[in-house]
Amino acid sequence: MKSKTTNAINISILLMILIGILIYIKVYNKPFANISESKPNVSIESKELIDSFFNNENEANSKFLEQIIQVRGLITEITSGKNGNNIITLGDKNAIGGVTCHLSSEESTKTNNLKIGQQINIKGICTGYLLDVILVKCVIIE
Numbered sequence: 001m002k003s004k005t006t007n008a009i010n011i012s013i014l015l016m017i018l019i020g021i022l023i024y025i026k027v028y029n030k031p032f033a034n035i036s037e038s039k040p041n042v043s044i045e046s047k048e049l050i051d052s053f054f055n056n057e058n059e060a061n062s063k064f065l066e067q068i069i070q071v072r073g074l075i076t077e078i079t080s081g082k083n084g085n086n087i088i089t090l091g092d093k094n095a096i097g098g099v100t101c102h103l104s105s106e107e108s109t110k111t112n113n114l115k116i117g118q119q120i121n122i123k124g125i126c127t128g129y130l131l132d133v134i135l136v137k138c139v140i141i142e
Contacts, residue, residue: 036139046073046090053129070123101138
């Protein structure tokens with residue numbers, strides 16, 4: 001009797017480990033979204049996006065988190081990140097926060113012709129809000 005329950009427990013544990021391994025492999029090998037070719041889930045003005053997070057972060061997270069978002073706004077800052085890729089911040093100079101757009105190395109070369117105060121469209125994946133709304137894997141829309 002004891003060996004049957006031990007065998008059942010061992011088989012259950014083995015099955016759970018195998019299922020865990022399969023899930024890990026599936027998630028690890030998940031293809032990356034090609035942002036430049038993907039349609040945005042949301043198109044929005046930078047001020048509206050910032051206000052959404054500022055007014056109700058939980059609701060904004062449910063709408064925008066991990067979504068491909070196209071944002072239109074004024075460039076308030078262009079900086080170089082730690083990895084050499086450029087970061088464009090969109091928003092209003094009088095606002096508390098902005099939309100921080102982390103560009104890929106290919107897209108960073110396009111920032112040479114951009115100027116502070118210029119209107120621009122950028123598409124990227126929203127990863128959250130830390131005084132600024134953060135977009136990653138961004139591409140500049142012509």
